[in-house]
Amino acid sequence: MNHRNGFLKRAVLFTAFFILINISHSTRAANHKGLWVVRNSITNKKDINDFIKFAKDNNISDLFVQVRGRGDAYYKSQIVPFSYKITEDFDPLAYILTMAHAYNIKVHAWVNVFLLWTAKAKPKDSQNLLFLHPEWTAVDENGLRDSDKHYYQFAQQNTEGIYLSPMEPKVQQYLLSVFNELIENYNIDGLHLDYVRFAKNNYGYHQSGRRKFEELYGFNPIYLTFSDKSLLDGVENFDEHKYQKIFTDFRCAEITEFVKNVSLNINKSGKEILLSAAVKPDPFGCKHYFLQDWIKWINEDYIDFAVPMNYTEDGKIFEQIAKEISTLVPTEKVWMGIGAYKQNKYDASEKTMLAISYGYRGVVYFSYNTFTDHKNYFNTLNKVLDTWY
Numbered sequence: 292m293n294h295r296n297g298f299l300k301r302a303v304l305f306t307a308f309f310i311l312i313n314i315s316h317s318t319r320a321a322n323h324k325g326l327w328v329v330r331n332s333i334t335n336k337k338d339i340n341d342f343i344k345f346a347k348d349n350n351i352s353d354l355f356v357q358v359r360g361r362g363d364a365y366y367k368s369q370i371v372p373f374s375y376k377i378t379e380d381f382d383p384l385a386y387i388l389t390m391a392h393a394y395n396i397k398v399h400a401w402v403n404v405f406l407l408w409t410a411k412a413k414p415k416d417s418q419n420l421l422f423l424h425p426e427w428t429a430v431d432e433n434g435l436r437d438s439d440k441h442y443y444q445f446a447q448q449n450t451e452g453i454y455l456s457p458m459e460p461k462v463q464q465y466l467l468s469v470f471n472e473l474i475e476n477y478n479i480d481g482l483h484l485d486y487v488r489f490a491k492n493n494y495g496y497h498q499s500g501r502r503k504f505e506e507l508y509g510f511n512p513i514y515l516t517f518s519d520k521s522l523l524d525g526v527e528n529f530d531e532h533k534y535q536k537i538f539t540d541f542r543c544a545e546i547t548e549f550v551k552n553v554s555l556n557i558n559k560s561g562k563e564i565l566l567s568a569a570v571k572p573d574p575f576g577c578k579h580y581f582l583q584d585w586i587k588w589i590n591e592d593y594i595d596f597a598v599p600m601n602y603t604e605d606g607k608i609f610e611q612i613a614k615e616i617s618t619l620v621p622t623e624k625v626w627m628g629i630g631a632y633k634q635n636k637y638d639a640s641e642k643t644m645l646a647i648s649y650g651y652r653g654v655v656y657f658s659y660n661t662f663t664d665h666k667n668y669f670n671t672l673n674k675v676l677d678t679w680y
Contacts, residue, residue, distance in 0.1 A: 322352075322652055322653060322679055322680050323352050323353050323626055323652060323653030323654075323655075324349075324350060324351050324352045324353070324653070324654065324676055324680050325351070325352065325353040325354070325355060325598075325626055325653055325654065325655030325656070326346060326351050326353070326354055326355065326655065326656050326658070326659055327355045327357070327401065327655060327656065327657045327658040327659065328342055328354055328355065328356045328357065328401075328658065328659045329357050329658050329659070329660060330357040330358070330360045330365055330374070330376070331376075331660075332659060332660070333356060333357070333358070333365055333383045333384075333387065334365075334374075334376050334377045334378050334379075334383070335377075335378050335379050336379060336381065336386060339383065339386055339387055339390060340390065341663075342354075342659050343387070343390045343391055343394070343396070345659065345662065345663075345669075346391070346394070346396050347394045347396065349669050349673060350673075350676070350677065350680060351396060352396065352397060352680070353396070353397045353398075353399060353480075353481070353653070353655070354387075354391060354396055354397070354398050354399065355399045355401045355481075355483050355569075355598075355655060356384070356387055356398055356399070356400065356401055357401040357402075357403075357485075358383070358384050358400050358401060358402060358473070359371070359400075359401075359402035359403050359469070360374070360403055361403070361406075361407065361408050361409065361410070361414070361419075362407045362408065362414065362419045362420050362421065363375075363416065363419070365377065365383045365384060366382055366383060366384035366385065366400075366473070366477065367382045367385070368469070368472055369472065370465075370468060370469050370472055371469055372416045372418040372419060375415055375416060384400065384473075384477055384479075385477065388477065388478055388479065392478075397480035397481065398479055398480050398481070399479065399480060399481030399482065399483040399565070399567065400473050400477065400479045400481070400482050400483065401483040401485060401569075402469075402470065402473070402482065402483065402484060402485065403485050403486045404466060404484050404485065404486050404487040404549075405429075405454045405455045405456075405457055405462075405466075405486050405487065405488065405489075405490075406451055406452065406453075406454055406455075406485075406486035406490075407419075407420060407421060407428065407437075407452070407453045407454060407455050408421050408452050408453040409445075409451050409452035409453070410442075410452075411442040420455070420465075421438060421453060424461075425438035425439075426438075427455055427456060427459050427461060427462050427465075428453055428454065428455060428456060429453075429454040429455065429456040429457075429458075429489070429490060429494050429495075429497065430456060430458075430494065430495075430496045430497045430498070431448075431493055431494050431496060432493045432494075432496055432516040433516070434496065434513075437452075437453040437454055437490075438453060440453075448491070448493075449491070450490040450491055451486075451490065454486075454489070454490045454494070456494075456495075456497040456499075456500070457489065457495075457500075457542070457545050457546055457549065458495055458496075458497035458499055458500025458501075458503075458542070458545060459497050459499050459500070460499060463548075463549050463552070466549070467549075467552055467553065467556065470482060470553055470556070471556055474556060474557055474560050474562065474564060475560060479564060480563075480564065480565060481564060481565035481566070481567055481595075482553070482557065482564055482565075482566050482567070483567045483568070483569065483598075484550070484553070484566070484567070484568040484569070484594075485568070485569040487546060487549070487550060487568055487570075487583065488546060488570075488571070488577070488581040488582060488583035489542065489546070489581055489582045489583075490581075491580065491581065492539070492542075492579065492580050492581065492582060495512075495538070495542045495545075495582070496512065496513060496516070500542075500545070501513060504538065504541055507541075508534075508537060508541075510534055512534070512538045512541075514534075515531065515534060515535060515538060539578075539579065539582065542582040543578060543582045543583070543584045543587075545582075546582055546583060546584070547584055547587060547588065547593070550566075550568070550588050550593050550594060551591075551593045553566060554566050554592075554593045554594065565595040565596070566593075566594045566595050567594055567595060567596050567597065567598060567626075568585060568588065568594055568597050568598070569597075569598045569600055569628065570583055570585040570597050570598065570599055570600065571583055571585075571599070571600065572599035572600055572601040572602075572603075572612045572616075572628075573612060573615075574586050574615060574616060574619055585597050586619050586620055589620045589621075589624050589625075590620060594624075595624070596623075596624045596625060596626055596653070597620075597624065597625055597626075598625075598626045598627070598628045598653075598655050599612065599616060599625065599627060599628055600628040600630070600657070601613065601627055601628055601629065601630075601642070601646075602628065602629070602630025602632075602633060602657065603630070604630075604633055604634045604638060606638070606641055606642065606645070609642050609645060610645050610649075613627065613645055613646055613649045613651070614649060617649050617650065617651075622649060622650040622651050622652065623650075623652045625651050625652075625653075626651065626652065626653025626654060626655050627642075627646035627651045627653070627654050627655070628654075628655050628656075628657060629642045629643060629646070629654055629655070629656050629657070630657050631656045631657060631658070631661045631662070631668065632657055632658060632660070632661045636665070636667075636668045636669075636671040636672060637671065639656070639668075639671075639672060640671055640672055640674070640675050643672060643675050643676065644675055647675075647679050654676075656672075
């Protein structure tokens with residue numbers, strides 16, 4: 292019975308969707324059909340040719356190709372070590388740009404920003420930042436540096452792994468130089484920032500950041516971590532709630548300033564490169580739990596568009612988030628991210644229709660790997676997308 296009800300629900304939704312599309316078809320703006328391509332698919336020319344063909348055959352307009360994964364480069368860099376996983380003597384990004392542009396497919400260089408390392412084993416390359424600058428890694432509320440932690444501790448604290456500290460000015464300077472190299476040396480259509488956030492809101496206690504905060508506000512934020520608040524009795528005019536908010540805003544501002552500087556560097560280049568970011572989908576949660584104020588980035592025009600990773604399998608939650616975002620920012624500045632990897636093709640189609648019905652101009656699927664494992668998956672999505680796109 293549940294299966295039958297689900298089928299009827301999808302049938303009604305498809306019918307309503309096609310009515311909506313036919314009404315708005317003549318007036319809609321350009322739409323974008325995007326696909327994330329993880330770095331394991333760009334280590335050799337054959338795999339690249341395969342996903343370019345897939346994109347061409349399925350009318351993909353935009354590819355988000357991961358060229359910076361774990362502190363390494365899938366392109367020729369003078370700053371970042373070349374990934375040891377690349378099996379041929381070639382420049383993957385340059386090759387992708389040539390092949391994709393031949394079919395008018397846009398390429399966004401997808402870069403992991405503050406996330407540095409996730410594996411249990413240490414990097415093979417001695418030039419990885421984890422070895423060169425362990426002091427640049429993030430510091431939590433207990434004063435523990437990520438580079439000093441054991442692998443199991445990240446699972447315990449529910450974070451991905453070792454992060455660089457956004458509170459360290461040298462980290463921001465380094466990353467800006469890395470992204471400037473991509474901007475200047477490659478004919479990319481977009482720069483796509485991922486993990487441009489803190490690991491969690493209990494991070495941000497790097498010494499340089501604490502020092503800056505204290506200079507501005509006359510208060511060391513490490514005091515906020517004390518469980519025994521009686522230790523703060525001697526601090527003049529101490530208001531914990533007030534300073535927690537100030538420190539949250541301060542850390543958000545550090546990330547925002549970095550994004551703003553990336554945007555300024557693109558503008559200085561004179562190139563028509565779109566700046567985007569893969570972001571946590573819940574606007575409130577991402578600001579308070581990950582210090583990622585992407586709503587401000589859009590409203591201040593620091594990024595051209597955001598891609599909320601609205602990967603939930605639950606249609607009601609997906610719609611709730613899509614609706615909330617649409618009240619906060621222009622929908623043309625949001626391309627909705629859909630987690631194809633964790634749901635079947637019918638549920639992904641439902642999410643696609645919901646995104647379109649709320650006026651979003653783009654959808655991006657995570658990821659290409661799903662469609663190589665399930666050959667007919669995208670055929671179903673195209674029944675929705677081809678009418679819209």
